[in-house]
Amino acid sequence: MNKSKWRRSGKADPNPRDIYQEVTDKILAALERGVLAWQRGWDQGLAGAPMNPTTGRAYRGINTLLLGMMQDAAFNGDPRWCSYRQAQARGWQVRKGERGTTVVFYRKLQRRGGTDGETSGISHDGEGEGARPFFMVRASTVFHATQIDGIPVYNPPGIAAEPWRTPEAVQTILDNSGATIHYGGSQACFVPSRDCIYLPPKGAFRSDAAFSCTALHELSHYAYAPPRLDLSQGGRFGSAAYAFEELVVSIASVNICTVVGVEAEIENTASYLADWMTVIKSDKRAIFRAAADAQRVADYILGFHPDYAAAVRAANEAGAGEQDGDGDPGDTLDEFDDQAVPVVERLATAA
Structure with a gap:
């Protein structure tokens, strides 16, 4: 049968x-x-x-x-x-x-x-x-x-139809996010204990796209943490929870870049790949959970762009x-x- x-x-x-x-x-x-x-x-x-x-x-x-x-x-x-x-x-x-x-x-x-x-x-x-x-x-x-x-x-669709696909889109999102961002130094990171983002000066990046991708990656960590979406499991570096969060944030930042029209650049070193593969192998539903959490993070961050948020509201009202x-x-x-x-x-x- x-x-x-x-x-x-x-x-x-x-x-x-x-x-x-x-x-x-x-x-x-x-x-x-x-x-x-x-x-x-x-x-x-x-x-x-x-x-x-x-x-x-x-x-x-x-x-x-x-x-x-x-x-x-x-x-x-x-x-x-x-x-x-x-x-x-x-x-x-x-x-x-x-x-x-x-x-x-x-x-x-x-x-x-x-x-x-x-x-x-x-x-x-x-x-x-x-x-x-x-x-x-x-x-x-x-x-x-x-x-x-x-x-x-x-x-x-042109800029008139999707005004969030402009060179200024990422900066608009960063400005409206409410995140505390410190520029300077040589590291890009989100520090949960201080609830703030650290980024190198914009001029230190090899391109505007590189800056945008890095900034959105760290902003995804910010969204992932409490008191925003509160998806974080609090894992330390090297733990399965940390690897899962990095997997989610990596997917989320690419999703955001795709919507706003930025060419995403991801660090896919052997260590990252090994950690992600370990997480995915551990549970056949892990990649589904990671993709769903990444979608939540992307939706949350894209909502900081007023034009995108207005388009989503209009679509929801239209059913x-x-x-x-x-x-x-x-x-x-x-x-x-x-x-x-x-x-x-x-x-x-x-x-």
Whole structure:
């Protein structure tokens, strides 16, 4: 019996697909080659973050990493990805023989409790008495715009449409963040005990992009710590908690750079890679948690840009943040996003 028949029969699949392990193995394989899944391989000033052209939404969390590894397809500066069904609904056609890219989404289900704690059934959207919500991870396949015939030519949004993609954007974010930043010396760091950021003078950086990337990295540590997002586990240098935070901050700073149009530069020394790989290997859901926390950090920091914050508010009021419920990527409900799913605790604290 194939997997679709197992689902229709209501019986448990005897050989369930382990999507968490698949994604973890894929990202570990990239790290072993020295490739950072969250390092963009294209001109971020043109492309921006991966997005779905049929919903107008950017991909988030773990999906930004999965699509970020598909660098060759995005060299043309086109960030658009969508499913076969979404393309077909628009009259576009995925070319025969094209291989898609896996992304994930979470479907919210309700487990209805029976007598003596037994489960009497599963509902996709029921909220009846005794129903308990849980989330089922699902994989979907998307195709890049270059693999789709009939899709309109991509015209990157200009500054008028995305005014946060300007040379002044990072400084605006820093100024509005409320963070105490000391310039001088030769080190870039966030000091939790003093709750402040230290950066070398701007002139010491080899480029404006290098300054922006470093400043956003340290600002991500600032956002990660209490009393802001309070995600920090307080790990000392060399600990697993410290490595996890560095992993989150590395992903977050790239996500921010991508949105504001800065070419990110990441330090991927052997020691960093080894620490990150140890964290990811320790738990098949670790990279999912890290990507979700990085999304929270990026959202928090980008909110300091007034134009970006206003655009997010307008999108939310228009309902762009709602899930269509059709299971297509781009309408992703993230199990690890406690802003989108308040009933689910962060796995890092629940595990």
